[in-house]
Amino acid sequence: MSSENGPPEGGGEDAPPEQLAFIRETVRAARPPRAKPRTWRGAALARELPVARVLVDKGVLHLDRYFDYAVPEELDADARPGVRVRVRFGAGRHRVRDGRREGGGLVGGFLVERLAESDYSGPLAALAQVVSPEPVLDEQLLGLARAVADRYAGSLADVLQLAVPPRSARAERRPSPEPLPPPEAPGPGTWERYERGPAFLAALASGTAPRAVWNALPGPEWAEELARAVAATLASGRGALVVLPDGRAVARADAALTALLGEGRHAVLTADAGPEKRYARWLAVRRGSVRAVVGTRAAMFAPVRDLGLVALWDDGDDSLAEQHAPQPHAREVLVLRATQDRCAFLLGGWNCTVEAAQLVETGWARPLIAVRERVRATAPLVRTVGDGDLARDEAARAARLPTLAWQAAREGLRHGPVLVQVPRRGYVPRMACAACRTPARCGHCAGPLQGQESGAAPRCGWCGRQEDGWHCPECGSFRLRAQIVGARRTAEELGRAFPAVPVRTSGREHVLDTVSPAPALVVSTPGAEPVAEGGYAAALLLDGWAMLGRPDLRAGEDALRRWLAAAALVRPQGAGGTVVVVAEPTLRPVQALVRWDPVGHAVRELAERAELGFPPVSRMASVAGPAEAVADFLRAVELPVEAEVLGPVPLPVAAVGSPRRSGAPPPGEHWERALVRVPPGRGAALAAALKTAQASRMARGSAAPVWVRVDPLDIG
CATH class of the missing domain: 3.30.70 (Alpha-Beta Plaits)
Incomplete structure (x- = not known):
């Protein structure tokens, strides 16, 4: 039945379809125009730019895109580009732009931009919450994160989890300090030791963007040299970022910067600071209160204003490779930043990786090195003990400390501390026959035998049984020796060889930062070597074959890097500094250490990899x-x-x-x-x-x- 003046009541079954369509159009045309934008569930939307494009924090590749949401009127003022938001994301809650329905519930994200309209024709879900009005994601950081995600086949959300630290409300409420005026340009200092060192600093201070691969001379001056590069960049009115492999290196760079520039000009970004303090420092950098950053791996994304310099120390250290998806390396991120921001680039270290050599080979960066006379004057004397020497040295076969190393340690202890580098921590992980080197195995389960402390009989590493009457099945010998001896066992052996000298260990459980200049034996694993005041009198690099024999493309480069890091802490040859490396002297990394020529080693490695099609050429x-x-x-x-x-x-x-x-x-x-x-x-x-x-x-x-x-x- 129909009313007299209106459309048919009920379902309109009696009216033909054409009439129903005409009636609907007439009613729609008679409605007054909307005074406000469309609503979502009764909520009024923002009058201007009512659409928010959001990066949802879903680190899965098939959702690696932006999603459009409506901006409620009450969130209009806070919903600015770069802020953190929470949105409804899932089936029955929000339709993605291609019409599919995904996920569910409230999730976090970043508001990327505000738009006048969306290219999605259906109804939009509204922003549920603006977590904080603090903008933490700008176009520069977003562009860098996108470039990193594309390079490493990862998602943008995963990269931003690495780039933007977790929020702390108390840190956001705390005001950041007022920025300090630019400092005076520093003098060249020890940069004069390098051919183009003063010119590099002058270029930074003038506001240009030089790119250099820096082969640092041995000694502790590297931290002050980094600080001078940062100070020169700050003097030009720009910001600087320095990334280092670990907290100990950060502490040295921090001390050098504080001594050169004073307090308040740089921020230290490391995990040791704790979430709130780290976020407060990060915000100070983001707000422009601090123009320089020194930190570990995560600092590679620090949002430094007007970035003028990115610097990286010791790029061969594997701690500079991020372990979380998409696993970017700090060196490649800083190369991207230098290209994107058109800023200066400095890659330094005692060693030279093949990637660094490639940057020079392609002309992207220039070498920053010292002349050979200067290198020879600052490097210690390096001596080698090869397999032939060990075969003729019965004491070395039994005690693993060659006569030459023992003599170098005895002479060095007369003048100061002696560093002993061993390739691994612990006691004795594996045993072998002392006569023919056949691995020693358990008679019960054939598992590997492990040595014990205090001279106890070896024990099986699989079943735990003690092996009292072992003999070699190949030659019949009853004598055992360690295949690779750890730091604690080495310290024990050296303590017996030098009973009047204190022995200290530095490794994973307890890492020493510094040691006194008094005579002492310092046994350390690679990367944990403490700095000795005035330098070590000598260094012993034991079991070189253990590092060179790894089945890895980077075995030689990594061994040379670890040796150079230890040898760089030793006094120059003119002051009596001596290094003894127990490795075959004819091998390329050993020869590079003897000549102190890491650049030549890297160039030859790069040429071979180019010939074979190995990275970084491919x-x-x-x-x-x-x-x-x-x-x-x-x-x-x-x-x-x-x-x-x-x-x-x-x-x-x-x-x-x-x-x-x-x-x-x-x-x-x-x-x-x-x-x-x-x-x-x-x-x-x-x-x-x-x-x-x-x-x-x-x-x-x-x-x-x-x-x-x-x-x-x-x-x-």
Whole structure:
């Protein structure tokens, strides 16, 4: 039935479809125009720019895009680009821009920009909350994070989790200090030791952007030299960022900057500061109150205003490679920042990596080195003990301390402390026959025998049984020796050899920062060497074969880097400084140490890798996971035509650790790994192809994990 003046009542069954359509259009036209934008669930929206484009904090590749939300009127003032927000994200709550429904519940994110309208035609969900009105993400940081995500085949949300620290409300309420005026440009100081050192500082102070690979001379002056580079950049009215591998290096750079510039001109960003203090310092940098930053790996994303210099120390240290997805390396992030911000770049260290040599080889950076006469004047004397010397030295075969090393230690202890570097911590991990070097195994389960402290009989590392009557099945000998001796066992042996000298150890459990100039034996694992006041009188680098014999492409480079780091703490040759390295003297890394020529070693390594097509000349990615999953992934991915797939090959089972961090399979699982290699210039295409294939797997909900890593450190 119809009313007289209105449309048919009920469902209008009696009216023809044409009449119903006409009636609907008439009623719609008769309605008054809306005074406000459309509403969502009765909430009025912002009158200007009512659409917010949000990066949702979902670190999965198939959701690596922006989503549009409506801005309620009550959030209009706080909903500015760069702030943290919370949004409804999921089925029945929000439609993604291509019409699919994903996820569920309230999730965090960043408001990227405000728009007048959305290109999504359906109704938009509204912003649920502006977590804080503090803008923490600007266009510069967003662009850097996107470039890093694209380079490493990762998601933008994962990169921003590394770049933006967790929020602290108390830190946000605390006012940041007023910025200080630029300091005076410093003098060259010890930069005069380098051919182009003063010119490099002058270029920084003038506001230009030089790029240099700096081969630092041995000694403690590197921290002051970094501080002078930062001070020269600040003098030009720009900001500076310095990234170092660990907290001890940060502490030295912090002390050098404070001594040169005073308090308040730089911020230290490390995890040791705690979440609130670290976030407060990060905010001070973001607000422009502090123009210089010194920190560890996470500081590579620090939002320094008017960035004029990015600097990195010791890029060969594996702690500079992020362990969380997408696992970027600080060196590559700073190269991207130098290119994006058009700022100066300084890559320094006692060693020179092949990546650093490539930056010079391609002309992207210039070398910053000292003349050979200066190098010889500051480096210690390096002597070698090879396998032939050990074979003729019966005492060395029994005690593992060659006569030459023992003599160097005795002479050095007359004048100061002596550093002893051993390749690993602990006591005695493995035993072998002293006569023929056959590994010693348990008679019950064939497990490896491990030495014990205080001269006790060796014990099996698998079943724990004590082996009292062991004899070698190959030669019949009853004598055992350690294959690789740890720091504590070495300290015990040296304590017996030098009973009147104190012995100190520095390793993972207890790392020493400094030692006094008094005579002492300091036994340290690589990377934990303390600094001695006035330098060490001598250094013994033991078991060099243990580091050189690793089945890894970087074994020689890494061994040389660790040796140089220890030898750089020794006094110059003119002051009696001596280094003894127990390794075959004909090997290239040993010769580079003797000549103190890490640049020459890196250049030759780079030439060989270019000939063989190895990184960094080529770009490489690893694909790891269960065999069937890896095979499916390789079949599905649309690789560049130039790509070459190596493998897959089985991976060793990990004893501990997660595959996300270590790249190894979980205990009890058998994984395979394939390497994908592309020639120069095709790295971006490779990363894009891997990212697309991984996103497709995640969208389908594939159960089997596949870990993709671009530019893996370990491809051995």
